[in-house]
Each structure stands twice: as structure tokens, then as C-alpha cells.
Amino acid sequence: MKMRKLMIVALMSVAASIAFAGDSPALKTILKAKTYAEAKSLLDSTLGQLASPAEKAKAYNKLYTLAMETVTKEQAKMAENQVSEQMGKGNKVEVDSMAFYQGIYNAMEAAVECEKYDQMPNEKGKVAPKFHETVAAQLYPHRGNLWNGGIYYLNRGDDANTYKYFAKCVDSYAEPLFVEQVAKTPDENIGQMAYYAALYAAQNKDNKGCMKFADVAAKDPQFAKEANNLKLAIEQEGLKTRQDSLNYVKELEGQFANDPDNEQLFGSLVNMYSGLKMDKEMEALFNKKLQSDPNNFVVWAVRGQNAMMEQKLEDAVGYFKKALAAQPDNAQILTYLGACQLDHASNLENRAAGTTGRVPKEAMDQIRPLYEEAMGYLVKAKQLDPNREKANWTYPLYRCNYQLYGGDDQRTKDAAKEAGIND
Numbered sequence: 001m002k003m004r005k006l007m008i009v010a011l012m013s014v015a016a017s018i019a020f021a022g023d024s025p026a027l028k029t030i031l032k033a034k035t036y037a038e039a040k041s042l043l044d045s046t047l048g049q050l051a052s053p054a055e056k057a058k059a060y061n062k063l064y065t066l067a068m069e070t071v072t073k074e075q076a077k078m079a080e081n082q083v084s085e086q087m088g089k090g091n092k093v094e095v096d097s098m099a100f101y102q103g104i105y106n107a108m109e110a111a112v113e114c115e116k117y118d119q120m121p122n123e124k125g126k127v128a129p130k131f132h133e134t135v136a137a138q139l140y141p142h143r144g145n146l147w148n149g150g151i152y153y154l155n156r157g158d159d160a161n162t163y164k165y166f167a168k169c170v171d172s173y174a175e176p177l178f179v180e181q182v183a184k185t186p187d188e189n190i191g192q193m194a195y196y197a198a199l200y201a202a203q204n205k206d207n208k209g210c211m212k213f214a215d216v217a218a219k220d221p222q223f224a225k226e227a228n229n230l231k232l233a234i235e236q237e238g239l240k241t242r243q244d245s246l247n248y249v250k251e252l253e254g255q256f257a258n259d260p261d262n263e264q265l266f267g268s269l270v271n272m273y274s275g276l277k278m279d280k281e282m283e284a285l286f287n288k289k290l291q292s293d294p295n296n297f298v299v300w301a302v303r304g305q306n307a308m309m310e311q312k313l314e315d316a317v318g319y320f321k322k323a324l325a326a327q328p329d330n331a332q333i334l335t336y337l338g339a340c341q342l343d344h345a346s347n348l349e350n351r352a353a354g355t356t357g358r359v360p361k362e363a364m365d366q367i368r369p370l371y372e373e374a375m376g377y378l379v380k381a382k383q384l385d386p387n388r389e390k391a392n393w394t395y396p397l398y399r400c401n402y403q404l405y406g407g408d409d410q411r412t413k414d415a416a417k418e419a420g421i422n423d
Contacts, residue, residue: 023055024051024055025049026049027051039059043059043063052122054117057117057118057131058130060111061118061135063106064107064110064135067103068138070099070102071107074099074100074103077094097152100145104149105149105168107139108146108168111135111139112177115132115177147193150162150164150200159200159204163200167201170193170194190220191222191223192217192223195230210231229262235248236271242276246276249278252268256269270285282302295322295326297326297330300320300323301333304336308320313343316336320336334378334380334381335393335396336391337377338375338393338396339374346399348363348367349403378396378397382397397419398415400415
């Protein structure tokens, strides 16, 4: 009996020591940290030594508090400058904007981790968060400053940090930490924010992030079309095998059937048909498209390119003229059209010359206007695109000059120089 009493006393003593145990040595060290950098270094290296989720939540709350100290410090400077401006004083305190935005970013990361552990059950199996309410109320108003941080880096040409802050702003909106705040004051700009986050994800080669943010943006009717088009582009980049491509084509066909006026979808489907040599499918698509849009630029431009590659020059000229009617200032189409008309005229001249090498005057009178027509297209292409950013019109323009004026004419020599042709 006496031994049993001793055992009970011992067990009660152990239970008491557990119930009233103080902070672990690792947590005590973290809580003594004076700066965010020091606390983060300690926390990262000793996280596994913290005794419980409650200790981890407490450690991350310390990290959050230190991050917010930087935010508060810079906010005070901003407020001081605002008062000085209102009072007409010229003296301004220098604000460390980079530290301010980094502080908010650090605070958001620490707060999310704090929330994760704060919501875990304690040793009695109960969830009794200690930091949720205070942190959420204090931090939610700063979400917009994450976006401002992205703009800050955008203005400095720093795409990586622009994306980093845009992404954090959008991601934070879905955090459980802010569920009450979002319910009370939803962010009406989240669709737009998500779309730009998706754009910068693509620019930073983060295709997974791009798809994630595009999915969010697609829920906003104002950005749904652009977001879905962006997803199409990313999906197309990820195709590796022919079967991947065929599966993707089926997906595009289904989407296009539901949205036949979506030019991005139409263009993607045309590109896939062309790359997979699905000529019958592409012609069927073109014929269907022309029923609702007889002047569709893509249809006539692609038909022109295909005819040009097959050396069906008269057909190509006809197709390109229809494409040009849809986009009269398209330098690339003007160049293709001029080059095809030039080759067509040259072929007619060669046939007319036959074995004699001489073209009858009557034949040349009919052929010369074709050269002049080609010249007109190429000159306009040069005017629209003088730096050849979209089309290289130089060589066909030189050939036109040569055919019309001969090699000794100054116009031909100037055109040869533009085309990089040595005398």
C-alpha cells in the first residue's frame, strides 16, 4: 500500500512538472533575440527542438513582432513627414521604403507560420489559438502594402521582386489567418492582382505559379478571357510528346466550341494543327471561321504562307491581299505579298523569254505592272518598319529595283546597300 502511494505521488509530480513546465531552452533563446535576422536564424536552426506546436507558435509570433517593429518605425517616419507637409515645414525624415516593404513581407511569412501552429490542438486535444485575433487584425490592413511593394520594385526594373510581392499579396488573401477579415471586407481587386501576378510569374519562368494565379484571375469576369489565354500559352509550352499535343488539341477544340469568338483560342488551335500537319482539320476550321468572319486575318495570312511555301504564288498573292485588307499596315504581310508578286512576275518573265532570253515588248508591258505593284507593297513595308523589326523587306526591294531600273541605277545601288549586297 505504501509503495502504491509513492508511485501515485511520483506520477502526480511528473504530471505537475509537465503542466507547469516553462519555455524550452531553444524557445527562451529565440525570445531573447533583439532583431528579426537574429530570431529567424535561431528559429530556423532550432525549430525541431521546440517542445510543442504552442512553442512554435510563440516563436513565430516573436519573429512576427520583430518584423512589425521595422514596419512601425518606418510608418512613424511617414506620419512625421505628412504632418510636416501639412504644417508647411520643409524638413523631411528619410524613409527606408525597402525596409518597410521587406518588414511587411517578413511579417506576413511569420504570421502565416504562427497561425499554422497556433491552430493545432494542445495536449488536451483542444484548439485554443493565442495569437490569431491580434495578428490578423493588425496585419490584414497591410496586405495592400505588399502590392505597393511590388510596384516599388516594378519602378526599379526588378522583375523578380515585383513578382515576389505581387505573389505574396495574392496568396495572402486566401490564408486562413484572414478568413474573418476577407468575409467582412473582400478585396474587389483580387482578380486584377492575380492576373498581373500570373503575368509576372510567366515572365519569371514560374509556369506553375502562372497557372495558379491565372486560375484565380479567371474567376473575375473582367479578367477571365486574358487569364485563360495566358493559361493556354503556358500549357502549350509544356507539351513534350505528340500524344501530349493531340490531347491538348482536343482540349482546345472543346474550349473553342464553347467560345468561337476567342481569337487567342483560334490562333492556338491553328498553330497546333499546323505543327501537327493536321491540314484537313485546319481547312475545316478555316471554312467554319469564314462563315462568321469572312475577313478573318489569321485565315488568309496562314493560307497565304502555306501557298507561298508550296510555291503557289498566284494563290499566295490572292490570300495575302485578303489578309492585307484586314490589316492594311501589317509590314510582314506587305513584305510577303511584295515578295510573292515579285517572284510571280519573275516567273512570267522567264517563261516569256523562253529559249531566246528576250522578252517580247507586249509581254513585258503586262509584266512590268506586277513588278511596280510589288514595289509599292515593299516600299510601304519599309515605311512602316524601317528598322526591320517585324519583316526583312530589303532583299526583295533590291530585286524589284533591279528588275525595274537595272543594276546601274542609283535607286538599285541604294537598295543593294540596304540589303548588304556588295557591288
